Amino acid sequence: xxxxxxxxxxxxxxxxxxxxxxxxxxxxxxxxxxxxxxxxxxxxxxxxxxxxxxxxxxxxxxxxxxxxxxxxxxxxxxxxxxxxxxxxxxxxxxxxxxxxxxxxxxxxxxxxxxxxxxxxxxxxxxxxxxxxxxxxxxxxxxxxxxxxxxxxxxxxxxxxxxxxxxxxxxxxxxxxxxxxxxxxxxxxxxxxxxxxxxxxxxxxxxxxxxxxxxxxxxxxxxxxxxxxxxxxxxxxxxxxxxxxxxxxxxxxxxxxxxxxxxxxxx
Amino acid sequence: xxxxxxxxxxxxxxxxxxxxxxxxxxxxxxxxxxxxxxxxxxxxxxxxxxxxxxxxxxxxxxxxxxxxxxxxxxxxxxxxxxxxxxxxxxxxxxxxxxxxxxxxxxxxxxxxxxxxxxxxxxxxxxxxxxxxxxxxxxxxxxxxxxxxxxxxxxxxxxxxxxxxxxxxxxxxxxxxxxxxxxxxxxxxxxxxxxxxxxxxxxxxxxxxxxxxxxxxxxxxxxxxxxxxxxxxxxxxxxxxxxxxxxxxxxxxxxxxxxxxxxxxxxxxxxxxxxxxxxxxxxxxxxxxx
Numbered sequence: 395x396x397x398x399x400x401x402x403x404x405x406x407x408x409x410x411x412x413x414x415x416x417x418x419x420x421x422x423x424x425x426x427x428x429x430x431x432x433x434x435x436x437x438x439x440x441x442x443x444x445x446x447x448x449x450x451x452x453x454x455x456x457x458x459x460x461x462x463x464x465x466x467x468x469x470x471x472x473x474x475x476x477x478x479x480x481x482x483x484x485x486x487x488x489x490x491x492x493x494x495x496x497x498x499x500x501x502x503x504x505x506x507x508x509x510x511x512x513x514x515x516x517x518x519x520x521x522x523x524x525x526x527x528x529x530x531x532x533x534x535x536x537x538x539x540x541x542x543x544x545x546x547x548x549x550x551x552x553x554x555x556x557x558x559x560x561x562x563x564x565x566x567x568x569x570x571x572x573x574x575x576x577x578x579x580x581x582x583x584x585x586x587x588x589x590x591x592x593x594x595x596x597x598x599x600x601x602x603x604x605x606x607x608x609x610x611x612x613x614x615x616x617x618x619x620x621x622x623x624x625x626x627x628x629x630x631x632x633x634x635x636x637x638x639x640x641x642x643x644x645x646x647x648x649x650x651x652x653x654x655x656x657x658x659x660x
Numbered sequence: 661x662x663x664x665x666x667x668x669x670x671x672x673x674x675x676x677x678x679x680x681x682x683x684x685x686x687x688x689x690x691x692x693x694x695x696x697x698x699x700x701x702x703x704x705x706x707x708x709x710x711x712x713x714x715x716x717x718x719x720x721x722x723x724x725x726x727x728x729x730x731x732x733x734x735x736x737x738x739x740x741x742x743x744x745x746x747x748x749x750x751x752x753x754x755x756x757x758x759x760x761x762x763x764x765x766x767x768x769x770x771x772x773x774x775x776x777x778x779x780x781x782x783x784x785x786x787x788x789x790x791x792x793x794x795x796x797x798x799x800x801x802x803x804x805x806x807x808x809x810x811x812x813x814x815x816x817x818x819x820x821x822x823x824x825x826x827x828x829x830x831x832x833x834x835x836x837x838x839x840x841x842x843x844x845x846x847x848x849x850x851x852x853x854x855x856x857x858x859x860x861x862x863x864x865x866x867x868x869x870x871x872x873x874x875x876x877x878x879x880x881x882x883x884x885x886x887x888x889x890x891x892x893x894x895x896x897x898x899x900x901x902x903x904x905x906x907x908x909x910x911x912x913x914x915x916x917x918x919x920x921x922x923x924x925x926x927x928x929x930x931x932x933x934x935x936x937x938x939x940x941x942x943x944x945x946x947x948x949x
Binding site for chain 2: 582605635649
């Protein structure tokens with residue numbers, strides 16, 4: 395199948411503000427070092443790594459919230475590596491993002507209806523109310539929730555609003571950045587089951603960033619393991635779990651505390 | 661009597677009817693590690709706060725007793741209670757960034773308690789702090805004593821809070837989700853550190869967590885909470901072999917387990933939620949308050 399994303403020799407460096415002298419420019423740190431991979435249409439790929447591995451930075455580069463400092467990113471044939479805001483705007487509808495913390499990514503002063511509806515209006519959709527209603531149906535929330543504010547919802551419900559806002563735009567690609575790590579296990583399982591169903595039903599391409607390989611195994615067909623800004627492993631999920639190649643992947647697997655007192659965890 | 665005994669403890673927000681804790685009873689023996697498991701809002705942190713005497717002002721004890729080392733804490737005058745708790749118990753808090761004062765150096769933040777509450781002289785407190793930082797495997801403890809929290813990584817800050825909790829050789833430590841903010845490899849180091857220190861010092865540990873994977877690694881017994889009610893109290897081995905309560909079973913089935921992708925991460929069935937809610941309502945119905 396055709397590739398939705400083609401990433402070649404991607405590099406990204408950011409200014410290190412903690413080391414910035416009082417006058418003059420901050421030194422730059424390399425976050426992503428020479429990453430190459432592609433995502434075919436319909437792929438559900440997990441991006442895993444520890445904190446500081448660059449997984450969120452990679453995600454933000456894919457949806458062009460950050461501009462790479464080297465290499466290239468092609469989205470559905472278009473080179474988006476250095477496109478400016480105006481040129482990106484029509485593309486933005488097509489790649490959506492679901493954020494880690496719904497409390498800080500949903501404006502507390504807006505109703506759920508407005509949160510889902512205003513991006514639709516910005517992109518010139520018609521029949522917004524109906525679209526908001528259908529998006530809420532998709533994520534299993536009653537349509538009446540459109541009148542509520544984020545603080546009136548539970549963590550799992552807020553994350554459903556984040557998902558509704560992304561899928562209402564009818565995107566081809568969704569980036570989900572640690573969207574279940576702040577949730578209780580029971581809401582985590584519900585949100586994952588929901589996402590699993592939506593990806594299948596809507597034929598989405600999904601990149602799912604997580605530090606939790608258990609969650610990735612359930613959802614993703616393929617896993618990209620990042621360590622210190624480099625890809626150390628990129629394989630089909632079943633193969634990776636059966637026979638992890640990189641030492642870092644093995645360390646990551648061995649560190650997961652399974653709910654089993656007999657697991658060797660030394 | 662066990663080192664810590666909580667009996668029939670009920671809490672509520674002053675002026676409101678539903679209880680935050682519903683007649684909670686649990687015990688932790690000397691040197692025992694007990695987990696308090698439940699989802700957010702189940703009241704697990706509130707139990708820890710009640711034991712340590714740091715309940716929010718808006719929360720009152722409706723009934724029940726907290727016995728620490730043979731003393732009935734809730735029946736004591738506040739100052740005497742603080743002295744007992746300060747000498748015998750300590751907390752490892754959840755968020756290492758907010759728990760440390762960002763505008764003070766690490767050293768005094770560890771020694772304050774020893775100097776001001778336990779009356780140690782400063783030199784003794786400082787050498788104790790240095791020894792503890794070494795015990796939590798911090799390289800160059802003298803430098804860390806002079807550092808500010810923002811200069812240290814999340815894992816380092818959590819190590820400092822662990823050192824700080826063990827500083828006065830407490831007999832009981834309440835650990836409130838101490839590794840929730842950390843990634844798995846650092847979590848493993850920190851858990852093994854806490855477990856090792858707990859064993860060496862013979863400290864009893866009340867371990868608040870929502871992660872049953874963590875429970876199976878560090879605890880001997882657990883209490884499962886739902887809506888402020890203990891629905892199951894069991895030794896860890898028995899629990900993982902066969903949880904008795906339907907809600908516990910559902911919680912275990914919802915827990916991620918990469919070795920069993922089909923059998924784990926199962927959403928809690930609505931019937932189970934309805935049944936446990938009915939159980940809570942029934943308990944409220946027969947409660948005398």
